[in-house]
Amino acid sequence: MTARRAAPSLSERAYAFTIRLYPRQFRDRFGDDMRELFRDQWKAARRRAGWRGVARLWLSTVPALVGGASVERLTAVSRRVVAAAPHSPFAKRSDPMLQTILSDFRFAVRMLRKNPAFTIIAVFVITLGTGAVTTIFSAANAIAFRPLPGVSNVGELVEVHRTLAGGTGSGVGSDWASYPYYRYLRDGAGTRTAADVAAWAMLPLTISTGNEGVASQGTMVSGNYFSVLGARPALGRFFAADEDSVPGARPVVVISHGFWTTQLAGDSGVIGRTVRLNGNAFTLIGVAPPRFGGVFALLRTDAWVPLAMQPQLGRRDDLTNPRPTWLQLFTRIRGENDASRVAVQRELSRLTAQFVADGSEPAEHRRYTAVRVASLSGLPSDMQGKVLGFLALLLGASGLVLLIASLNVAAMVLARAVARRRDTAVRLALGATRGRLVQLLLTESLLLYILGAAGGVLVAMNATRLLALLPLPVGLPVALDLSPDARVLAFTLVVSLVTGVVFGLAPALQSARVDINARLRNDSAGAGSRRSTAQSAFIAGQMAFSLLLLITAGLFLRALDRGRSVALGFDTSNVAVAGFDVGTYGYDDAKGRLFYRALKDRLAQTPGVVAVSYARDLPLSRRIQTAELRIDGSAVTQPSQGGTRVSSVEVDAGYFEVVRMPILEGRGFSASDDERAPRVAVINQAFARRFWSADAVGRTFHRDNEVITVVGVAQDAKYSSLGEELQPFVYFAIGQEKRLGYHAELLVRTSGAPTRLAPAIRAAVREIDPLLPAPTVTTLSASTSGVLLPQRVAAMVTAVLGCVGLLLAAVGLYGIVAYSVGQRTREIGVRLALGASRRNVLRLVVGEGMRPVAIGLAIGLVLALGATRLLTSFLFGVSPLDAFTFVGVAAILTAVAAAATYLPARRAAATDPVRALRVE
């Protein structure tokens, strides 16, 4: 059997090592079985969810293992206490390992208390390091790893995506499903393997519990939504099956725990009460569990209503119309193994193909005949890779700070070991083994790190609160709780213990290597070249990592600067914006048109308004639509029979004036481009160049069966992100689209500050329809600034980390130079007495101090040359080897290091030779 077994994995070996926390007796009996069981769990986790599953396994194993082992050890101790009593049945048992640890621990506490200054500084330095790591990990944990609150067995839940026949190449639109398609899947899939397919969609709501309405975030959900998630209500109940079957029949609502406590004072008598959602009466039937947020915990939701109520709250025909795709689907797979997963995927694909064959869908959906299931990640699937990469980057940066702090403390411990050489020698002479000495020193180091970890958690608790204040892209109702949880605490404990061992080991080994005879004779000459080599290495390391951090920060700052000056192709200044979802207030298409027309007319007459227009979505809002176009008279071959997919947005007359986007040929849209007029479009330069090369105005393309004529060419611009390549883009006339009741953004160019127009906009809306909620008015520049968020966060975080790192490195350098100057007082006195000038001494000390700095800078530069390439995608074209940043940062670091060595050097130069020689 053993011959077939593969070599143990890293995880397995790590686990085998970690179970030493359990007492020997326990390990002797169960150790092998435990390792085998862990290997089974590891295999299963890896098969199910790859490295993410393994990470999750470790995150749950470590705290449990520490807990179980502590209980076992404590039980062993209490047995021994009992054993101390005569005639105890446990009399023979004892645990020598624990005994040693306890005695080492007591000794370590005594030593640290004897040197309060050293202890405080060391703990403070470690606090900075672990604080950085804990803060970032805490944020990453909250964003990517925290289990969904209130949801049971998250591992069984999968997202359902519709894909092309091959199972690959999901288009932007295919991540969403239409209601008829969803019903088809649900009714067909309830059968065997797939338990239940659930659906949801967000919608803005105004909830009135009394007189005042509260602008809130709602989610429309299928009747089985809560049961598929396995959630239990905090109060009342969730939806019954019949509450999601007949459209409009059962106006019931479940509210969030947060809404219940803040808006309804946590009153348990609210069940059965009537609340008004967008003006419609709904019966409150339940309260969701605390922090429950469905499949994305990061998005805040205040209320859930059945999908069957959609006609009352949204567009009227969405429950019957197969065209709009607005639902996200997920299901639960029992058993969590590959086979059932594949079976579900096959079953849903079969149903999808059947649905397509029925032929009730519009042509553009029919290519998507298969289904892919994907593990829930707590992040929208298209953002996942980017977000994880970004978090890993920040985590790496914070890891560097911990590294710097650890090197710093290691250098301090080493310096102190010199002072304790005699003590060490006596112990060795009395028969202590070097192993025991190392263990003793390690215990001290671990104690320092545990204290530092506690401080780090305190830092993180405060720092995460600051991080959460960072502005996020507007338009997303985010419920971000970055504060550390039990998993973060476990992570910090493990990281600091590992760091404590690794960085405690080097100085401990060094100091245990003492020449007993020389020490006992009290020979104080020469600090030992090996020790000073180690110290230089510590300094060089700190400098290298500080440099790396600061260069990263510098590059992000440069990118931020570059990003601000990227030519957008339009003018964001002096534009007020406000979003409208009148469709959710019972407006149909015609009524929506009237509303938008009336609002535009009214605002156009307001003083200070230069131009007014609408757009389906704001530029750079990352919600880019695409359309499949068949281009007439183009030499470019079309990728599929549907045509070429081109990004698009629908805008109203006056749009190009409001955002000051030049029309280079032809015209922009006018009020006469309405439903009755021939269909028109404005394209960008890239579109014209790509498909026709010249004379684009007057040419035509097809969208489905419509013929659309190009009436103008607008200047190229940025549409969804600053880093994007130039791409063909098309503007349609919003007045010619059938679905005006959907979301629309109002854009108003003003002559003065755009925010001053907010009251006028709100007043105008109130006058036209007092039942509509007052819109939130912001500015175009504020809403587009979200595209720089990653750069802003990264620049800020790495700059803070870089400064902390540099400060630590500088203080460490100062301390070591000062210490060695103090040790060498006699030598310097001799030099001065023999005729060396003060300048010579100054040069000597600064020179010796700066040598490891220079080495560190060289190493840091090499590291940075290799590492900054990873940042390329965040830099908007700033070179990852940007000379300005590299030279600037190196200069700053050199200057700081020079100052840190100069101060003690000056003191050395001021030595009074007479006094120095009289010492000893």
Add this chain to the structure above:
Amino acid sequence: MPRDPRSFLPLRPPDLVLLLALVDGERHGYALARELSDRTDGVVTLEPGNLYRVLRRLMADGLVDESEKRPAPDLDDERRRYYRLTSLGARVAAAELERLRALVSSPVARALVQRWRTT
């Protein structure tokens, strides 16, 4: 003389789940860990050491017995130690279920379930 099964009651929830998992026959550690996680909606943590701590207690009480290692067909035929229910264990589990049934069928419990049913 065997102990009165009722003197073990009430059982801790994981103990009961483990005993029940062994009713159908012998199981090895991994099967038990999986069972435990499935039956408790993944709430019970499965760190191997903790599983064996529970097993050790059950064995000390004579509710569970262990076998020699032998191949496990579902795990690449590697050798595993199997655990089985002793007759005392079976009687204890039965007694615990009896106790729970009395609890569940009381009028108060029924009314409570009726009122707060979750789905």
